[in-house]
Amino acid sequence: MNAMQKNTDAFVQLGAFMAQFGTEVPVRNESVAHNDLFYEAFKKQLQLAETHNGWFTPSNLAFALDQWGAALRRENLLDWLSAYPLEKATPQRIAVIMAGNIPLVGFHDFMSVLLCGHSVIVKQSSNDRHLLPFLAKYLEHVNPGFRGKIRFTEDRIEDYDAVIATGSNNTARYFEYYFGKKPHIIRKNRNSVAVLNGSETPDRLEALGEDIFRYFGLGCRNVSKLFVPEHYDFDILFRAVYPYKDIIEIQKYANNYDYNKAVYLMSLFKLQDNGFLMLKEDESYASPIATLFYETYSDPRGLQEKLREDAEHIQCIVAEGFPDSGIPFGHTQKPGLKDYADEVDTVDFLLKI
Incomplete structure (x- = not known):
């Protein structure tokens, strides 16, 4: 050998x-x-x-x-x-x-x-x-x-x-x-995003909860932002991720939830909240712990172009039926050995130095 x-x-x-x-x-x-x-x-x-x-x-x-x-x-x-x-x-x-x-x-x-x-x-x-x-x-x-x-x-x-x-x-x-x-x-x-089209099944959205809550959202492969159609019904999402409710029992997560909620309320930001996750409309990609940012879109092709332009800020895109193929719901924190961070081939780099 x-x-x-x-x-x-x-x-x-x-x-x-x-x-x-x-x-x-x-x-x-x-x-x-x-x-x-x-x-x-x-x-x-x-x-x-x-x-x-x-x-x-x-x-x-x-x-x-x-x-x-x-x-x-x-x-x-x-x-x-x-x-x-x-x-x-x-x-x-x-x-x-x-x-x-x-x-x-x-x-x-x-x-x-x-x-x-x-x-x-x-x-x-x-x-x-x-x-x-x-x-x-x-x-x-x-x-x-x-x-x-x-x-x-x-x-x-x-x-x-x-x-x-x-x-x-x-x-x-x-x-x-x-x-x-x-x-x-x-x-x-870098942060990861999910693109929803409004036709996702409850099972798909529950799997998305794994992408959001695993590691408390601290990884670059965790979904920190959603892109949703205009007039999207967030109640469907909240019902689907309800099985993750016990995350609020973790003291460090609860402390961040309470702190960020207080800051948002004092700043008079409009929030949607289910008791363990806040949704805030925001153009940024990096959301605080216990918060998920979102933007609405009307044109999938236009959104595709935006994501291409912002590629240096994005680690993963979770999507189904989006113009560019995305990572399946629930799989962002299950990368394979060929899934290099920032899409930079580490082994190729190491062999050429």
Whole structure:
């Protein structure tokens, strides 16, 4: 087995390990390698992650691990990587600066660097610092070839050949200044939208609730804005997403709901509200927690052109029967390995530096 095969096999084994934690009550699989060393210890890391970051609920942690467990099956990895000449890569030192808005949000970058044969220098967000270092230890145990190729740091990053950095529009300016002279991918704020035509079934709209509420709407793939036909009946939407009502029982979400509602009411903004989600007509794409912005449209072709013009602000478009094909309802937080952030092919970048 060559190095590339060993690297791929290590991630397959890691996926099987992660899949055990894909439910709120983990289910141990005795066929998974090295559980005797890592299983109970990772349960403790999950507890630490939840304690450290109130947005990392057991449900959202389990969802993230379930998605990665499914993605890292051998057939998925081989299908993804078969398009690239990995054997031609020249080993480099790649700095990866991660966001911390949702659990393991930087994992795809981390994995891509290692599968391309490079070394990775990881600077994590303080909001998500417990899971990835532990999973990296599992990888190193499965494949000793990764030892010495994975480094985590909280210090200023130096001695690197290229960088992948994810952050806000404000931090992106800093990233451009500091890293701009080296090969780089720098990601800024993006949000996702849904286009409704008024004929969606209750099941489709309930699935849209997953795109809105998963991770409390904190991910760039979460729907933060709707485009609806003129005179759209929002009661239909509110009835469909009612099963997500218990989200208001999460204290951090409730605090944001109360605060944003108070601000809107004091500003005399017109709102529609169902007790756990507010709808506000607004041209912006980035809505606050517990708020969904919307705009109306009359011409689908005109809306299509608007979305093309605003593409740099948009991560995903959820739609059915819209002129451009969109992501199915309920699937924004279920990306495949080929679904690159900002549509920038990370592996292609890593192979050409």
